[in-house]
Amino acid sequence: MLPSYAGKILRVDLSTGKTAKELLSRDLAEEYLGGKGTALRLLYNEVKPGTDPLSPENKLIFSTGPATGTILPNKGFIVTFKSPLTNIYGHSSCGGGWAKELKQAGYDLLIVEGRSEKPVYLWIDDDTVQIRDAKHLWGKDTFKTNDMISEELGSEVETVRIGPAGEKLVRFACIQGDYARSAGRCGAGAVMGSKNLKAVAVTGTKSIEVADIDGLLQFAKEIAKQNNELILSRRLQGTLEVLKCTNPIGVLPTRYYQKGTFKELDLHYTAIREKLVVKDRGCHSCFLNCGKLSVVNDGPYSGTVVEGPDYETIFALGSLCENGNLESIAKANELCDGLGIDTISAGNLIAFAMDCYERGIITMKDTEGIELRFGNHEAVVQFVEKIAMRNGLGNILAEGVRIAAQRLGKGAEKRAIHIKGLEHPAFDPRGLAGTALGFAVGDRGGCHMWASVPEWRPRLDGSVYEGKAKIVKESSHLMAVVASMVFCRFARPFYPWKTLERISPLLMGVKISEADFKMIGERITTLARAFNVREGISKKDDTLPERFFEEPLPEGPSKGMVIKKEKFMTILDEYYELMGWDKNGIPTKKRLMELGLADVADEIEFFRRKVSEVSKRE
């Protein structure tokens, strides 16, 4: 096997209790790198179309990459599965030290399949793998679960675990790692809960070897030096750095996407630092240290201790709910982490419910006496708990906004903001044409990670459509490679194409050229599309909520902006063409063959015919 890989896959079948160690093939590593790529290929091979995401047939694949456990700032692991929130390809990433322990135990990937009859947790201690009883951990929050396992197995173990929300199959339940890092999006925690798996604890003692360690150390010193300014500013501001890019140009979603700026809260990072932050934190091997440990010392939320709130959380539980109470955002964030739900989706659901309440779709009877108006910070905190524990109205909201809106009826569906079932992140696509395209075609639904936010760096005019398809294509391929090497996506300024070319011989001992990396990025992006095509996705799904085409932003610098349907459709078609996908958004046989996906090409032909028959009939 190539250097920097452990060389093995650990497979655990919770139905039979059997574990198996398989070799990771060199071909798989060379074609897909690791992380997102290798796990996606295995998911495509092993999870058949139409699989119920919460059934034993779904799989939960934890994957590390060549960068994991080395000195290069990396993200730890990617978890891959079919999403119970979107019914398509789901994946999420999480920082922290768990992933390097898995690799040091000797495994690049961990595949969990089947379903245990009773609650269990997994203990991987180098070559010894045990499935242990988790009765005493069931129902405990993620902090307590981590503490109890550390007490049982020693402080050297690292864990990933779910909270009560994952056990209760909340469709956007997350998996928590480190102290309070999350694999948040797409409902990985619900899949883990459906398997009756509470946690995975790992200790590994093996060394991680790379091809040229002196070269890699030298390289690490160089990026630390060259990016000194970036390192300082990211440590100071954390992810809140993004606020100064979105709020001033009016694309910070506010009042459930009815506004694009939020004035009620001093969102400048210095204000938040002064009020809450007590310490900077970093994931394993991080140079940026964007993590912020925050404490609330007085008022009704006194005693709150949270790693955060991050930018996306400030948006979801703050501006989107028009909640200007910073301490309540910290409290709601702490609850989300402890109970185990994604802050982005949770905030979206609460803001959606507030919107429905103000329009009379939901009444005070539904909310059990809670005045669910925008700006009510107590309601935000109360509803995090209701959703995570599936209490009252929370039980409907726990299904995600797509299903919740269907259940509520009375026009709620027209208000719901999601793409392919995934609730939106903190960038209003009405003021950002490239971002809008990225959201519409992204492999896991409305997602700011897939193609990043193309208008951000370098700063581009959000009202321009021309040329954005090409930028989205390039950007999504780079992000796919970054997620497959398992670099941190917040540290991606460290890793432009040219740098990746330099890193590969140091890390893996093979020269991967810029062109090769781009090909790998495209292969991964296209394979993800193929997975989704098998699940019934085509052009009809590559769109945005109708509200973004109809309701203009009412104020701020992006005032009056909507997504222009015609122009949007033009760049969508242009994107398909650049990707070698047909007019229905299905990858062509020719392009699949060029990407070395012959087996996929054969399978996709069946779905292509199906989609074109439907579109002809219409």
Add this chain to the structure above:
Amino acid sequence: MSKKFLIADPTKCTGCAVCELVCSASKDKVFNKRMSRIRTVKLEPFVQTAAACRLCENPRCVRVCPRRALTQNRETGVITVDTTKCSGCGWLCVQACEFGAITIHPDKRTAIVCDLCEGDPPCVKLCVTEALELITLDTLTERARRSIIKELFLEKQPKS
């Protein structure tokens, strides 16, 4: 008193463990915290720091070694392990060190301890938060005196 030793400032340390990675990479050409001479310590959620040899005066680890494998350099205070003598019993030296700064190398099975990399440790250079420092006792105490005086006489002065 020019003896220098490693300290980590827990208010700056984020627990990123880059120091462990640099140490094992420099000394053993692999990444493995168990081979690192400096180790991070985390008491979540408030405390993250790192610990290495304190270069004690008349150190117990040196005194208790039954094979006299450990010696201390009088000038620098650095403790060296004679690997031909060390049996890796790990019993007395590991037990004797209150700081947990001596460990047994998992492959070589002999004691390892920070040797300050000839006074120019790469872990300090790559500590991006500047939590790690190579410092003398004089500087450390001088800094403490200055900071308390500054607090008492400058920052707490009533504003005119």
